[in-house]
Amino acid sequence: MLSIINSSNLMGINSHLIKLEIDITYGIPSFNIVGLASTEIKESRERVKSAIINSGYKFPNSRIVVNLSPADMKKEGSFLDLGISIGILREFIKKDNKYLEESMFIGELSLDGNLQKVKGILSIIIGAKENKIKRVFIPSDNLLESLFVEDINIIPIKSLKQCIDYLNGDLDINKESILKNIKLDADKIQDNIYDEDFSDVSGNYFVKRSAEIAAAGNHNLLMIGPPGSGKTMIAKRIRTILPDINKEEMLEVSKIYSSIGMIDNKKGIIDRRPFRNPHHTSTKQAMIGGGIDAKPGEVVLSHRGVLFLDEIAEFDKKILETLRQPIEDKVINISRIKYNYQYPCNFLLVGAMNPCPCGYYMSETECRCKTFEIDRYINKISGPLLDRFDLFVEVNSIPYKEFSNNISESSYDIKNRVEKAREIQKYRFKDYDINTNDEMNSSMINKYCKLNQESIDTIELIFNKYKLSNRSYTKLLKVARTIADLDGEEDLNSNHIMEAFSFRKSYYKYFK
Known part of the structure; x- marks a missing residue:
């Protein structure tokens, strides 16, 4: 008897349809799985056998061969347990082959036949929908995570026995009431309330203006200043002024987090823009991703959000250099012997650093560093990496009077201006596959950054005097375009150019 059951395999953050071909024939009793199965899949033989027996069914005393098709694709994870069991128990299922062809079975089995939650269910369901699958049987613990994919029937089950009873019409899973109760909570997930707010930040108006411009145009920002001047405080509040994450972006980000099991069980989806703050001792693999399973790193986890590198000069220089390509291309490729994994990483990079090892160079406090120590510290960040930053701003300690008269704009007020600027950009780039000024190419810059005499x-004066590189020149125009958008101006003027350049003066002060 041959049965063919649909299941799925996760590679990176994308799923691939797997056909489980289960052949049960006469012969010496055996149970073999072929088709480039990983160790955890080969071990499923014992889980499946025990689960079938403990669910009250008789395990066939026959020769069983399970082929995982396509055979040349590496299969990993524990997604296939349920599908293999359904194929082995095909004779106990009343549904016809057409029904099974339109269905997919996902889940890891316990020895008692219960289903365990699996990683990457969001990617799997999106992949099933793309492959014209009509219904997906999943562990009930994964139900909340699957609610956000529309136009596909999700059937949550708790055990192998419950799955077969449902297929035979002996059990009615009251999915509607389950979904209704969960949706009541899911509708409340995006309350947009943060513990941080820009109203907490006293003084440093120039720095807050740079944060507003960075958020409006998705421009990378580097803050330089002595310890305790407020760099980290400001960086943590930048995500509070970014536009709310939309549904398409939610699914993009949630696919990444789902693939490594980092989805909040109470929400089922990532409903806010990520804010990642890796420590400066992080490894290259932690930052970029990789390993045997090509796991995504911090640059991928910060997709559609903020990647904050505090004490950026303390990071290993080789690790910082690996950021150059993902910052520019918005994607990162991790290659293995047979496969190439591509992850999205469109993030806003925010860096913070001290101007010297002791932290007080060019500040009111006396610096204890030697000149060669300062040069060595500053040179940890290479010119090509600095060229990836659009905004450079100096953060200084503020006088007591500014603390005592703390009247500062809230994140809500700043966010309203940022959203208006983003709406202008959204309309401007409606015919392109980009969303922000930072993503403009040369032809777009020529079209949308029109200059008067x-x-x-x-x-021209700035270009010649400061010997701007081509990249610095285009970034200056992009920042000026964002400033014009914040001002509601269609064309750029000299004030926009001068303000954009004012956010590069710290670069020449410290790095030139």
């Missing part, structure tokens, strides 16, 4: 004279 005064602006041309201003930027």
